Amino acid sequence: MTNPTAAMLVIGDEILSGRTRDANMYHLANELTGRGIKLREARVVSDDHDAIVAAVRALSGSADHVFTSGGIGPTHDDITADAVADAFGAAIGIRDDARAILTEHYQRTGLELNDARLRMARIPDGAVLINNPVSAAPGFTLANVHVMAGVPAIFQAMLASVLPSLTGGDPLLSQMIDVNRGEGEIATPLKALAAQFPDLSFGSYPYQRDGAYGTQLVVRGTDAGQIGTAIIALTKLVKSS
Amino acid sequence: MTNPTAAMLVIGDEILSGRTRDANMYHLANELTGRGIKLREARVVSDDHDAIVAAVRALSGSADHVFTSGGIGPTHDDITADAVADAFGAAIGIRDDARAILTEHYQRTGLELNDARLRMARIPDGAVLINNPVSAAPGFTLANVHVMAGVPAIFQAMLASVLPSLTGGDPLLSQMIDVNRGEGEIATPLKALAAQFPDLSFGSYPYQRDGAYGTQLVVRGTDAGQIGTAIIALTKLVKSS
Numbered sequence: 154m155t156n157p158t159a160a161m162l163v164i165g166d167e168i169l170s171g172r173t174r175d176a177n178m179y180h181l182a183n184e185l186t187g188r189g190i191k192l193r194e195a196r197v198v199s200d201d202h203d204a205i206v207a208a209v210r211a212l213s214g215s216a217d218h219v220f221t222s223g224g225i226g227p228t229h230d231d232i233t234a235d236a237v238a239d240a241f242g243a244a245i246g247i248r249d250d251a252r253a254i255l256t257e258h259y260q261r262t263g264l265e266l267n268d269a270r271l272r273m274a275r276i277p278d279g280a281v282l283i284n285n286p287v288s289a290a291p292g293f294t295l296a297n298v299h300v301m302a303g304v305p306a307i308f309q310a311m312l313a314s315v316l317p318s319l320t321g322g323d324p325l326l327s328q329m330i331d332v333n334r335g336e337g338e339i340a341t342p343l344k345a346l347a348a349q350f351p352d353l354s355f356g357s358y359p360y361q362r363d364g365a366y367g368t369q370l371v372v373r374g375t376d377a378g379q380i381g382t383a384i385i386a387l388t389k390l391v392k393s394s
Numbered sequence: 395m396t397n398p399t400a401a402m403l404v405i406g407d408e409i410l411s412g413r414t415r416d417a418n419m420y421h422l423a424n425e426l427t428g429r430g431i432k433l434r435e436a437r438v439v440s441d442d443h444d445a446i447v448a449a450v451r452a453l454s455g456s457a458d459h460v461f462t463s464g465g466i467g468p469t470h471d472d473i474t475a476d477a478v479a480d481a482f483g484a485a486i487g488i489r490d491d492a493r494a495i496l497t498e499h500y501q502r503t504g505l506e507l508n509d510a511r512l513r514m515a516r517i518p519d520g521a522v523l524i525n526n527p528v529s530a531a532p533g534f535t536l537a538n539v540h541v542m543a544g545v546p547a548i549f550q551a552m553l554a555s556v557l558p559s560l561t562g563g564d565p566l567l568s569q570m571i572d573v574n575r576g577e578g579e580i581a582t583p584l585k586a587l588a589a590q591f592p593d594l595s596f597g598s599y600p601y602q603r604d605g606a607y608g609t610q611l612v613v614r615g616t617d618a619g620q621i622g623t624a625i626i627a628l629t630k631l632v633k634s635s
Contacts, residue, residue: 166595166597167597167599167612168419168423168436169423169432169433169434169435169436170423170427170433170568170614171420171421171422171423171424171425171426171427171433172568172597172599172612173599174420175419175420178409178416178438179412179415179416181412182409182410182411182412183412184412185412186411186412191410192410192411192412193410193439193440193445194410194437194438194439194440194445195409195410195437195438196435196436196437196438197419197435197436197437198434198435199434199435204434204435226577226578226581226598226600227577227578227581228577228581228584228585228598229581229584229585229588229596230596230597230598264576264578264579267578267579267582268582269578269579269581269582269585270578270581272581304600304601
């Protein structure tokens with residue numbers, strides 16, 4: 154069997170101007186190599202509609218999978234979703250499933266879901282959402298292109314939920330709980346719990362919101378029952394530790 | 395005056411496999427930005443003749459300058475020089491000026507100039523040598539393509555000797571303010587402000603640092619006065635929104 158191939162597209166003026174050092178290429182390269190997927194090419198383009206469209210078309214035609222990083226936030230220079238839709242001639246607009254995720258997230262966090270943030274619910278028709286356990290706003294897969302955030306913690310979390318579906322395995326499921334404390338406080342019991350569930354993976358993503366530290370704990374696996382059991386154990390553990 | 399444009403081509407399986415983290419793109423991006431040269435695109439390709447030829451042709455046609463990194467050492471997988479020659483239909487062989495540099499270097503260091511090392515004197519006809527103060531083996535410039543080593547110390551030294559010969563545009567200036575809130579909260583007023591300054595570019599970069607979320611707002615352009623005016627307006631806007 155021939156190994157599947159991949160290409161990466163990093164989108165962002167901040168990388169090309171040298172303001173930011175890209176961290177996602179190195180992470181993706183290692184994750185793919187570990188799974189027998191060959192990364193054949195990577196490109197970095199600026200926040201330019203035509204440049205993104207051209208690169209998406211070229212790479213999606215030459216590799217089995219394309220991973221993009223950057224340009225899916227709420228600001229005017231976040232144009233990746235529209236460009237990827239254009240590359241495939243797909244319609245794009247605010248989609249109900251993505252809007253529901255954002256509505257739930259912003260209600261829970263007490264922040265306003267304003268027009269700018271609502272832009273993050275713009276998803277091409279026919280795309281499958283990619284779960285974002287860190288900050289809710291989803292990525293998406295359209296044809297063979299996986300569109301993900303540029304912030305490394307979010308890119309990594311999205312990639313973790315996409316990768317298992319690429320190698321022909323069972324779909325990866327996840328559940329999340331939000332804990333009102335720093336991850337340093339729960340790291341040790343979390344590690345012990347993870348050891349009890351060798352078939353599941355446990356991710357921890359720290360954040361600070363309105364001056365308070367918190368951590369999102371994500372449990373991933375292919376067995377919904379096992380994930381449920383782990384989430385119950387995790388909830389007990391967090392309350393008692 | 396229009397600023398010159400540049401593209402980068404990183405060559406090496408070790409980057410795409412995740413064995414090595416590329417360090418040259420970030421360095422080049424900063425050096426070019428400081429000289430008013432706009433890096434428009436970067437690509438990473440594997441040690442594959444056809445892939446290098448295709449990328450060199452594409453990038454040399456779309457940018458004023460192309461900078462390559464990697465693949466000019468003594469081993470069998472160092473095929474960049476031949477591929478660049480091929481891209482331009484130039485003949486290539488061991489050139490006397492390059493051989494003289496290597497002969498002097500290896501005599502001085504007491505090492506043997508064997509056949510493998512002599513491969514580093516393969517330079518396309520018509521190319522101008524790039525000085526390598528670190529390890530002697532030269533890079534070269536053919537047409538608008540500057541071919542340099544992948545080892546960061548050597549890449550940087552070669553770049554330092556190439557850059558002064560390039561015609562710079564107006565230096566690209568930037569100013570930044572750091573805002574203690576998520577970018578979603580300021581996206582709408584930021585877009586309105588950006589529309590008032592068509593000659594400037596506005597970037598917004600969310601980050602997480604020590605558990606705290608924030609956003610860096612960067613204003614870029616070539617007119618320091620205009621940038622200053624924009625930064626004052628931006629500061630007011632952030633305080634009032």
